[in-house]
Amino acid sequence: DAKTTQPPSMDCAEGRAANLPCNHSTISGNEYVYWYRQIHSQGPQYIIHGLKNNETNEMASLIITEDRKSSTLILPHATLRDTAVYYCIVRVYNQGGKLIFGQGTELSVKP
Amino acid sequence: DAMVIQNPRYQVTQFGKPVTLSCSQTLNHNVMYWYQQKSSQAPKLLFHYYDKDFNNEADTPDNFQSRRPNTSFCFLDIRSPGLGDAAMYLCATSREGLPLNEQYFGPGTRLTVT
Numbered sequence: 578d579a580k581t582t583q584p585p586s587m588d589c590a591e592g593r594a595a596n597l598p599c600n601h602s603t604i605s606g607n608e609y610v611y612w613y614r615q616i617h618s619q620g621p622q623y624i625i626h627g628l629k630n631n632e633t634n635e636m637a638s639l640i641i642t643e644d645r646k647s648s649t650l651i652l653p654h655a656t657l658r659d660t661a662v663y664y665c666i667v668r669v670y671n672q673g674g675k676l677i678f679g680q681g682t683e684l685s686v687k688p
Numbered sequence: 689d690a691m692v693i694q695n696p697r698y699q700v701t702q703f704g705k706p707v708t709l710s711c712s713q714t715l716n717h718n719v720m721y722w723y724q725q726k727s728s729q730a731p732k733l734l735f736h737y738y739d740k741d742f743n744n745e746a747d748t749p750d751n752f753q754s755r756r757p758n759t760s761f762c763f764l765d766i767r768s769p770g771l772g773d774a775a776m777y778l779c780a781t782s783r784e785g786l787p788l789n790e791q792y793f794g795p796g797t798r799l800t801v802t
Contacts, residue, residue, distance in 0.1 A: 619795055620692075621780075622793065680730055
């Protein structure tokens with residue numbers, strides 16, 4: 578079973594920041610938090626991952642709480658092309674690195 | 689560009705007629721995965737190959753098999769497709785052995801069973 582909980586859907590205005598929350602209260606000390614997204618009719622796409630420090634790349638920022646029980650993915654300036662399902666995944670590294678997807682958050686970016 | 693390729697993108701098969709989906713990659717990754725994604729659901733891992741070692745998920749039906757003849761190619765065989773096997777099938781690759789490298793997904797093959 579997935580070890581994460583996400584809201585099923587969110588809306589965001591184009592050009593504004595999109596903040597997608599994720600709860601992973603049972604995360605283990607050596608497990609990372611990964612974020613992927615899936616645009617309609619495409620394969621999932623890696624966004625970012627982190628262990629306990631905040632991370633930033635060209636796509637997004639990842640904020641992980643100090644107790645590591647939750648995290649937030651931030652898309653700083655959402656565009657219409659960011660409309661997708663966003664999956665927060667706790668990586669089970671020692672099982673071949675497989676990804677166990679939860680239901681994700683369907684983000685709709687509106688003009 | 690290096691990538692994960694899935695052919696065909698759309699496949700129609702008849703109930704009970706064996707079907708094979710293919711995946712190839714130019715990334716030289718040592719791990720290849722097959723996921724099943726039914727309508728409005730999240731992807732679910734069926735099995736994966738770590739190099740030549742096959743790893744089946746406990747709840748993957750026996751109807752699903754896989755072959756990996758070389759590093760670049762991996763096949764998903766459905767021996768007797770049922771209506772419930774209609775889904776998007778996603779192939780992914782990763783390079784394990786390096787710290788937590790991400791998985792790269794292909795565009796998927798959408799399977800219809802008539």
